[in-house]
Amino acid sequence: MSDVELNSAAIAIRNLRKSFDGKDFVLDGMNLDIPKGKITVVIGYSGTGKSVLLKHILGLIRPTSGVVEVLGKDLWSMSQDELNFFRRKLGVLFQYAALFDDMTALENACFPLREHRRDLSPEEIIEIAMHKLKISGLDEKHYHKLPAELSGGMRKRVGLARALALDPDVILYDEPTTGLDPILTEMVDNLIHETHQRHPGSTSVVVSHDLFAAFALGEHLVMLDKGKVLLAGTPEDFRNSEVPLVQKFLLKGFKKG
Amino acid sequence: MTMVQWWLRHRQKLNTFIDRALFGVIDRALRFFYVSGQAVMFASQSCGLVVKRPYRFDEIIRHMEFIGNRSILIICLTGAFTGLALSYQIYLGFKLVNATNLVGPTVALGITRELGPVLTGLIVAARAGGAMAARLGTMRVSEQIDALEVMGVDARQYLVAPRIFAAFITMPLLCAVFDFIAMMGASLLCIKVLGLDEAVFWDKIQQWIEPGDINQGMLKAAVFGLTFSAICTHRGFTAKGGAKGVGEATNEGVVNSMVLIIVANYLLTNLIRVFYTVSGIKG
Structure with a gap:
């Protein structure tokens, strides 16, 4: 269990278990609190259940047992x-941005507004979407391009603009830097940091295995192992940890970096 | 080596081969029924979403344009050549018994009741159904459907319901186009090439063909539209496993749709006949 009090948690997970085949549990009795208003980075080796955890927070996967509360609401009681x-x-930046490939960058950013802000005029929707694309760092000349015509970094920017369109309270990033070169990785990390600064009070959750980014971005870190929380705390707590697996992960991660 | 020795040596291989062939067929048949049943459940749940807010008129029109408008050329081509080939074969057969004045109504009956809806169903299932399964499958594996759901959009209402509804509305219209073009092809061949009397050709068609014949073809086409759109959207929506999974979903969607269209055609023919008999409709 983390050191964060329940009432200050944006996301609270209690005894979460998930099995896809009824035998092996990907998440095995996980307890976790993600604090409000901070950047939390979830790290861990491959196959420890990071992406499955993220999908539970988004309500895309129904847990086998346990409770997932986001902003005080139990997702599966709704x-x-x-x-x-x-x-x-909730706003999500997917690993490969998951842009709608028959819509231009601008149309992608407009989509959530068109769906949920029917009180706005088309001009107002476009104005807001253009603003979100601008603060996400996409050059205006790319607004009318299809996702297939954009580079990986540009797609991430459009994905972020779309995720921010409705000014969400919780922003989730699924492996945002996987497969990107070091320059783009730094750009995306800066983007996450700037976005968090620009949306005071919002909670950011980054699922990553990039240790440099985790320590640079994360105000709160969570390490998963075998479907459970191995350690949750500040970057300082991680540096001082004597848990062998944490030490090994940090050593290997920083060596690799 | 005697026959007995040969048999003893090879019987295990033979047994394994028979087991595999037999169980392979049973397995495939069971999977076909399982997937078709799932598609029916999926479609029945999705169809209700058409009347749920926000209404997706734009999406319905867009898919009607894709299924209908973009299929017209291929429907016209196949319709024309089906009419030509069918009327020629029927002419050759009827000529043997001096009944060439019945070529027109026979062709018209065959086309309006059976060939029109079935061929329209098969062609559109291959063209639009395949595209539906591939599109939804790609959206599933590239997390676009997850993205929709996370944005609070009901993915089935946005992606599936408009496609099924559009196919249901568009198929009878395409079937009507097929019937018309096929009859034009048949009349062109019979009157201009084979020298049948034009007045007799059309008079006999008017005499033998009832609105009920055309209506039953349109009804069948609407059901085939529901069939292929339900199966293909279901397979695409539930695709998994990257490009391979999308390929399999598309393949399975199209093949299952085609088989079910042929099977449903026979069942519908019988059902409609019973209905017409009970309600006293001539057709």
Whole structure:
């Protein structure tokens, strides 16, 4: 269990278990609190359940048992319509941006607004989307390009603009720097940092195995192992940790970097 | 080596081969029924979403354009040549018994009741159904469907329901186009090439063909639209495993749709006949 009090947690996970085949548990009795208003980085070896955890937080996977509370609401006690309405408070940057490939960059950024802000005029929607693309760092000349015509970094920027379109309270990043070169990795890390600064009070959750980014960005770190939380705390707590697996992960991660 | 020795040596291989062939067929048949049943459940749940807010009129029109408008050329081509080939074969057969004045109504019956809806169903299932499964499958494996759901958009209402509804509306219209073009091809061949009397050709068609014949073809086409769109959207929506998974979903969606269209056609023919008999409709 983390050191964070329940009432200050944006996301609270209690005894979460998930098995896809009924035998092996990917998440095995996980307890975790993700604090409000901070950047939390979830790290761990491959196959420790990071992405499955993220999908539980998003309500995309139903847990075998346990509770997932986001902003004080138990996701699986809501009806589908309530869950859809609640999800407006969440923004996600997927690993490969998951842009709609038949829409231009601008149309992608407009999409959540068109769906949920029917009170806005088309001009206002475009204005907001252009602003989000601008603060995400996409050059105006790329606004009318399809995702296939954009580079990996540009796609991430469009994905971020789309995730921020509805000014979400919780922003989640799924392996945002995987497969990017060091320059782009730094750019994405800066983007996450700037986005968090620009949205005071918002909670950011970054799932990553990039240790440099984790220590540079994370105000709160969580390390997973075998479907459980191995350690949760500040970067300082991690540096001082005497848990052998944490030490090994840090040693290997920084050596690799 | 005697026959007995040969048999003893090879019987294990033979047994294994028979087991594999037999169980392979049973396995495939069971999977076909399982997937088709799932698709029916999926489609019945999705269809209700058409009348749920926000209404997706734009999406329905867009998919109607894709399924209908973009299939017209291929429907016209296949319709024309089907009409030509069918009327020629029927002419050759009827000529033997001096009944060439019945070529027109026979061709018209075959086309309006059976060939029109079935061929339209098969062609559109291959063209639009394949595209639906591939598109939704790609969206699934590239996390675009997850992205939609995370944005609070009901992915089935946005992606599936408009496709199924559009296919249901568009298929009878395409079937009507197929019927018309096929009859134009048949009349062109019979009157201009084979020298049948034009007045007799059309008079006999008017005499033998009832609106019920055309209506039953349109009804069948609508059901085939539901069939292929339900199966293909279901396979695409539940695809997994990257490009390979999308390929398999598309392949399975199209093949299952085609088989079910042929099977459903026979069942519908019988059902419609019973309905017409009970309600006293001539057709």
